[in-house]
Amino acid sequence: MANSRSTVIRWSIFSVGGLVTLAIIFNLFQQFPPLSVTSGMNSEEYKPAPLLYIPPLGLGTWQISKSKTSTVVKFAIEKGYRHIDAALIYGNEKEVGEGITQSGIPRSSLWVTGKLWNDAHEPSLVRPAVIKTLEDLGLEYLDLYLVHWPVAFKPGTGRKIFIDNVNILETWRAMEELVKEGLVRQIGVSNFNQAQVEQILRHARIRPSAHELETHPFLQQSAFVDWNLAQGLRVIAYSPLGNMNPIYEASDTPLLQDPFLTPLAQKNGVTVAQLSLSWNMHRGVVVIPKSEHKDRVFENLQAQFVRLSDDDVQAINAYDQKARFNNPIDTWGVQLYGGLDGV
Numbered sequence: 001m002a003n004s005r006s007t008v009i010r011w012s013i014f015s016v017g018g019l020v021t022l023a024i025i026f027n028l029f030q031q032f033p034p035l036s037v038t039s040g041m042n043s044e045e046y047k048p049a050p051l052l053y054i055p056p057l058g059l060g061t062w063q064i065s066k067s068k069t070s071t072v073v074k075f076a077i078e079k080g081y082r083h084i085d086a087a088l089i090y091g092n093e094k095e096v097g098e099g100i101t102q103s104g105i106p107r108s109s110l111w112v113t114g115k116l117w118n119d120a121h122e123p124s125l126v127r128p129a130v131i132k133t134l135e136d137l138g139l140e141y142l143d144l145y146l147v148h149w150p151v152a153f154k155p156g157t158g159r160k161i162f163i164d165n166v167n168i169l170e171t172w173r174a175m176e177e178l179v180k181e182g183l184v185r186q187i188g189v190s191n192f193n194q195a196q197v198e199q200i201l202r203h204a205r206i207r208p209s210a211h212e213l214e215t216h217p218f219l220q221q222s223a224f225v226d227w228n229l230a231q232g233l234r235v236i237a238y239s240p241l242g243n244m245n246p247i248y249e250a251s252d253t254p255l256l257q258d259p260f261l262t263p264l265a266q267k268n269g270v271t272v273a274q275l276s277l278s279w280n281m282h283r284g285v286v287v288i289p290k291s292e293h294k295d296r297v298f299e300n301l302q303a304q305f306v307r308l309s310d311d312d313v314q315a316i317n318a319y320d321q322k323a324r325f326n327n328p329i330d331t332w333g334v335q336l337y338g339g340l341d342g343v
């Protein structure tokens with residue numbers, strides 16, 4: 001009898017203990033449900049977050065012929081490029097989009113920059129311009145959208161040069177609307193001088209996050225680069241191989257054959273292209289070299305892994321030629337780059 005009573009008591013204690021334990025587990029589960037990427041939504045709604053930072057090395061797409069563009073872009077992405085620099089005026093955005101699609105890369109793993117051309121500065125034309133770019137690229141959003149030049153052409157004139165006097169701040173307001181609408185994640189500028197960036201910064205509700213400009217060992221613009229970085233703008237170096245772009249028709253020795261840079265590259269066991277790209281990345285500048293040759297596309301990508309000594313970086317720093325190659329001042333008949341080197 002005594003035995004059966006103590007068994008009942010033991011079972012009662014055990015059951016109460018079990019219930020308490022279950023209640024605690026249930027409570028904890030309520031507070032800390034298991035982590036799940038689809039928590040709170042079904043898996044079809046889940047979209048991975050886009051890239052937060054600009055990958056330090058991207059593929060330039062200016063002057064890649066339409067027939068080669070999709071192959072080059074697909075190849076670059078397959079080899080590891082995660083950043084594509086495009087623009088409506090390059091005329092190959094459809095083919096860039098095809099290359100992106102063919103690569104099969106998830107959209108969230110890729111950084112794509114686009115640019116507002118000069119003839120669409122009028123505020124009502126800004127949204128249609130980005131919609132055209134998005135449709136051609138086959139994307140739902142751009143990571144970065146830049147005002148290509150601080151110069152307005154008359155609406156719809158394309159490459160023809162009829163200077164218009166649209167206020168850049170009105171254009172900027174329209175750019176800000178694109179961010180609010182989710183069509184572009186970040187906005188920025190290209191080819192501005194310091195006063196023009198300051199004007200945007202003074203009035204911006206959404207600040208520019210990047211400035212794309214010409215810079216390479218022959219046109220270092222160190223003070224201007226540092227100033228942009230200090231304002232919180234990432235600097236993206238276009239024409240990072242200097243005068244290698246044949247359109248520049250420069251009389252100077254091609255940067256890749258430069259007699260000072262060549263032995264420095266050889267000493268480091270790299271090519272001059274890799275040396276130049278790496279030098280820019282060492283000072284925190286993003287580079288976007290263009291090539292339509294697979295071996296060069298791959299060679300340029302390897303510049304990410306080049307480590308230069310402080311002495312070599314200083315030696316290149318001291319080699320600035322202040323030589324600017326992209327300068328449409330005469331063709332467009334406008335003032336550009338006021339106060340900057342190489343004008």
Ligand SMILES: NC(=O)c1ccc[n+]([C@@H]2O[C@H](COP(=O)([O-])OP(=O)(O)OC[C@H]3O[C@@H](n4cnc5c(N)ncnc54)[C@H](OP(=O)(O)O)[C@@H]3O)[C@@H](O)[C@H]2O)c1
Pocket residue numbers: 059060061062063085086148190191212213237238239240241242244245246256273288289290291292293296297299300326
């Ligand atoms: N925001 C702007 O206003 C602006 C202005 C200019 C450029 N950009 C952007 O910046 C990108 C790069 O600038 P960029 O095209 O002027 O010049 P770049 O990338 O400095 O140089 C391109 C030239 O160098 C050659 N090249 C590339 N890699 C090479 C290598 N490893 N060895 C030997 N030659 C090599 C290319 O020839 P192959 O193609 O024949 O290999 C091409 O002729 C453009 O494509 C564009 O996306 C923006």
